[in-house]
Amino acid sequence: MFDDILVAIPAYNEQKNISEVLNEVCKKFKYVLVVDNNSEDQTIKKIENFPIFLIKHKYNLGKSGSMKTALQFAKIRKFKYLAFMDADGQHKTNDLIKICKKIYDENSELIIGYRKNLIDLNLKKRIGTIILQRLFSLVYKKKLFDIQSGLRIFDTSIESKINWHSTGINHYFADAEITCNAVKNNCKIDQIPIEALSSEKYKGMNIVQGLYLVLMILYWRVFR
Numbered sequence: 001m002f003d004d005i006l007v008a009i010p011a012y013n014e015q016k017n018i019s020e021v022l023n024e025v026c027k028k029f030k031y032v033l034v035v036d037n038n039s040e041d042q043t044i045k046k047i048e049n050f051p052i053f054l055i056k057h058k059y060n061l062g063k064s065g066s067m068k069t070a071l072q073f074a075k076i077r078k079f080k081y082l083a084f085m086d087a088d089g090q091h092k093t094n095d096l097i098k099i100c101k102k103i104y105d106e107n108s109e110l111i112i113g114y115r116k117n118l119i120d121l122n123l124k125k126r127i128g129t130i131i132l133q134r135l136f137s138l139v140y141k142k143k144l145f146d147i148q149s150g151l152r153i154f155d156t157s158i159e160s161k162i163n164w165h166s167t168g169i170n171h172y173f174a175d176a177e178i179t180c181n182a183v184k185n186n187c188k189i190d191q192i193p194i195e196a197l198s199s200e201k202y203k204g205m206n207i208v209q210g211l212y213l214v215l216m217i218l219y220w221r222v223f224r
């Protein structure tokens with residue numbers, strides 16, 4: 001099972017979390033790729049004994065760049081599906097399994113794991129997520145609960161439909177851009193609830209990035 005799925009984990013300075021994440025994921029998935037984004041800590045050392053694919057960026061290309069690398073690798077190795085999960089321990093392997101099963105069952109093109117425990121997020125993040133969700137529904141005429149969730153899986157054949165450009169300071173926006181492009185191009189999308197750990201130690205977007213994302217959501221709707 002899951003032999004046609006590549007699980008990609010973009011990682012940047014995750015020495016504290018990456019071993020635990022890989023411990024769980026490698027038990028359930030045969031093909032796991034870590035894209036190290038030129039980490040300055042011991043991330044690489046922590047993963048050297050795991051049976052995974054590893055690509056190391058010589059320069060930091062942002063999360064978006066790591067996702068591009070993963071997609072290129074998945075296409076070259078002919079994986080039908082590409083799943084993403086974060087390296088910081090916020091996503092659970094059980095939820096990864098759920099989105100993978102769902103894409104098999106529903107024959108969807110994109111499955112997004114949405115954080116159902118928004119209540120656990122701090123007030124700033126909760127309000128930000130709700131505003132984004134409302135704006136998205138209004139502009140794209142589709143109800144999705146968590147457009148920028150990092151836990152997702154898609155069929156690699158939709159590559160040209162979801163092609164994302166977020167780089168530089170908005171390198172966090174790739175997930176949201178993929179979602180917007182997929183909706184605009186009528187991809188078959190489903191979503192399922194997931195747990196997502198959140199605490200003060202997690203950085204998240206600041207208010208300026210949040211406002212920037214709002215503008216980008218409008219821009220993608222009009223110009224893509």
Ligand SMILES: Nc1nc2c(ncn2[C@@H]2O[C@H](COP(=O)(O)OP(=O)(O)OP(=O)(O)O)[C@@H](O)[C@H]2O)c(=O)[nH]1
Binds near residue numbers: 011060063064150205
């Ligand atoms: N910050 C950052 N993260 C990267 C980069 N490249 C890959 N990542 C990984 O991208 C994932 C998500 O990054 P986070 O900074 O946790 O962003 P987030 O999960 O949206 O925000 P939080 O909820 O605050 O954790 C993590 O697994 C990072 O290791 C990068 O260049 N910068």
Ligand SMILES: [Mg+2]
Binds near residue numbers: 086088090202
């Ligand atoms: Mg995180």
